Amino acid sequence: MMPVANMNYSDGVTIHIGFDDIDSPSGGCTTHLVYKLVLKWGSRSIKFIDYPGLIRLNPAIPWKTRGNGAVVLRLKVRDIDKAMDLYEEAISEINEYVSEFMHPESAPAIAFYIGEVEDKLKWLGYKAVRDVIPLDLLYRVLAKLRNTFGYHSFSEKRKRGIIGAFSAIGVTLQNTDYTYELIAYRKPEYWGKPRYVTKDSVKFMDKTTRGYTYVNYDYEEDKPLITPHGPDPVLLGIRGDEPGILVKAYNMLEINEPVDGWIIYRTNQLTDMHLRRITQVSKAYIYTGVILKARVSRRPRRIIGGHVIFSITDGISEIDVAAYEPTGGFRNIVEKLEPGDVIEVYGVVRPPSSRHGATINLEKIRIIDIAPKYRFEAPRCPKCGARMKSMGRGKGYRCPKCRYRDSSARKIAYPIPRTIKPGFYQVPPRSFKHLMKPIERFGKEKHKPPQKLYSPWHYP
């Protein structure tokens, strides 16, 4: 740790603590560890200056941690000693949490940072949401920071979690869009058992809070989406625009097991933060998310496995776009595209394989301009009405019935009605990934952080 010379502590000290990839033998998770810390520190009147942040990182990278969500706590304490006490306490909590054996693939890590978050760290954080960050880039950024920071990796070999921990600190959600998620946790004796939240109550909650909460239920498959399926301590998660509505939504649910408690996170989920607008196909780098306006250049085709693939072009180069089988009815829209249609695609770029080139994995599509489509037919005879016959290319038509000839007659184009309409279309709720912004959220983007924390933002 470096000495802190240029800071004024009269107003106390701000400490940001980032966590990533913390799991446990019983299937714990980062948010659960943080929930336990919040309850502990909350009961000691430690001041939280923001909601806990749940920061989802680039979903397109292949070596991502489970769910790829990192967490950050932002606190105000009396002095730097107090800040360090909390950091040390968090480390020992994590040691206990991951003790005995942790998943060999995981890379649990914690990081702390004192003071106002510097631009370099913000840059790192937002880059981790949209792009790939090698460890050496992280170390170069850390070397340039002026404020005090530190980190600890709980894995001897794997250090990737440090990137997530610092990225969570860097994504401050101060001038960018954000949403909230209320996560409820189970009592340990229920971990691994089926979750009993009645379907009807989830549907009721979904319908009552529609427009303010998202991705609660998949009506196409009649399946609640708020409850995960793994052995982890998460009972359910409700996502939405306002903390107060999340608490109301939670209270509408019929839950047939004792609940350990819940906490509200401020998050970059449902914001499309992972997507970057580009204007050329050549800028669609693999492992990144893009928004690209282009023209359909190859008609959609359904391949083995039920995936629908088509191609788009910017006039210079071409790239494949895919709507995968699990996206269900969404493929029926995509399949109706025709060459010449102008569209905007939203999705992440998958690397090429031996069987296909780089492919944009479609999350949303905006159909902008539908190209007219024609069927061409020989003209009818003006004398008798029979269908005329061609006399050869460019030589006009003759009537087979009355022998009328017209050397200037041409084929007639009949427009074929197109069955798709301009507008936005998205994958069904069950295919939603954490960062994807639902069409229903367009226009509801936030630009300012909350003025104060909703009370209560956690229970107990």
Ligand SMILES: [Zn+2]
């Ligand atoms: Zn005729």
